[in-house]
Amino acid sequence: MSQEFEHKSVLLNEVIDILKPAKGESLLDVTIGLGGHAKEVLSMTGSKGSLIALDADIQNLEEAQRRLSKVKGAKEFVCTNFINLPEMDIEPVDMILADLGMSSVHIDNPDRGFSYRTDAPLDLRYDRNNGETAHEIIERVSEEEINNYLWRYGELKQARRIAAAIKEALPKTTWQLRDAVETAIGYKANSALPQVFQSLRIVVNSELDALESLLQFGPKLLKEGGRMVVISFHSLEDRMVKHAFRAISTPKRDQTTGQISVPAPFDVLTKKPVTASDLECEENSRARSAKLRAIIRV
Numbered sequence: 001m002s003q004e005f006e007h008k009s010v011l012l013n014e015v016i017d018i019l020k021p022a023k024g025e026s027l028l029d030v031t032i033g034l035g036g037h038a039k040e041v042l043s044m045t046g047s048k049g050s051l052i053a054l055d056a057d058i059q060n061l062e063e064a065q066r067r068l069s070k071v072k073g074a075k076e077f078v079c080t081n082f083i084n085l086p087e088m089d090i091e092p093v094d095m096i097l098a099d100l101g102m103s104s105v106h107i108d109n110p111d112r113g114f115s116y117r118t119d120a121p122l123d124l125r126y127d128r129n130n131g132e133t134a135h136e137i138i139e140r141v142s143e144e145e146i147n148n149y150l151w152r153y154g155e156l157k158q159a160r161r162i163a164a165a166i167k168e169a170l171p172k173t174t175w176q177l178r179d180a181v182e183t184a185i186g187y188k189a190n191s192a193l194p195q196v197f198q199s200l201r202i203v204v205n206s207e208l209d210a211l212e213s214l215l216q217f218g219p220k221l222l223k224e225g226g227r228m229v230v231i232s233f234h235s236l237e238d239r240m241v242k243h244a245f246r247a248i249s250t251p252k253r254d255q256t257t258g259q260i261s262v263p264a265p266f267d268v269l270t271k272k273p274v275t276a277s278d279l280e281c282e283e284n285s286r287a288r289s290a291k292l293r294a295i296i297r298v
């Protein structure tokens with residue numbers, strides 16, 4: 001993958017405003033993608049700054065490595081799912097960034113199965129060396145289970161009908177999946193398909209389990225004064241981030257006096273989630289659903 005894909009990092013200015021990278025600081029980017037955010041951060045942390053970059057997708061990781069090769073600072077690239085963070089030997093850092101979900105490359109690359117714009121094997125894995133493809137999962141699980149996925153992760157009202165059609169068709173490709181959804185709900189398929197793909201993607205990559213683990217373990221890796229930013233793209237994820245950040249930024253109070261007995265170790269930096277400007281949404285449709293939340297270790 002050597003050509004320069006058109007790539008816009010979501011909420012780039014907002015990420016920089018909140019992280020406020022300073023000279024010599026370290027960044028742990030757990031979803032390096034094509035390295036857009038990290039490049040900007042490294043340009044501010046300078047030659048004494050450092051980056052640990054993770055991605056479950058080896059192609060993206062290697063492309064990020066190529067794109068960041070001329071940027072100053074120490075860099076380490078690791079191909080792994082961030083669910084594995086607790087087993088990694090990582091020293092505390094100044095900044096953590098998680099820009100969740102898929103990248104533009106996944107959508108644009110016709111053989112990954114993330115989009116029904118082109119016909120492709122129904123894969124949907126970030127890490128193509130591990131785990132089951134969407135097709136394999138559909139073959140293995142029951143219709144009821146598929147219904148649960150569509151209902152829970154896609155919030156699809158027609159989940160039951162779509163699940164029945166999917167189980168009947170056992171689609172091997174993106175267009176076979178699209179046809180099954182059309183068989184189930186006719187012209188309404190157009191508006192339902194993004195959620196059908198989203199549901200399967202979440203299941204294939206165990207995205208909510210990975211996020212849960214990141215929200216538990218990530219803050220522990222922050223130095224004093226360290227900042228953590230999470231950008232999510234659907235309400236389930238945003239709700240998890242909001243609750244996790246609220247829990248660790250709430251001080252414990254004495255039950256009788258109401259006085260703070262144990263101060264909270266973190267502060268929330270975003271009272272409300274930060275969203276993209278109208279201009280950014282116009283230029284990049286993916287930015288429309290982006291929500292950014294951040295904490296700082298006090």
Ligand SMILES: C[S@@+](CC[C@H](N)C(=O)[O-])C[C@H]1O[C@@H](n2cnc3c(N)ncnc32)[C@H](O)[C@@H]1O
Binds near residue numbers: 008010036081
């Ligand atoms: C939205 S892109 C990141 C874009 C990046 N911030 C940039 O500016 O170029 C998300 C990346 O995270 C990766 N990813 C998603 N879930 C992951 C997980 N649980 N562990 C590791 N990488 C993951 C995807 O493969 C994708 O490359």
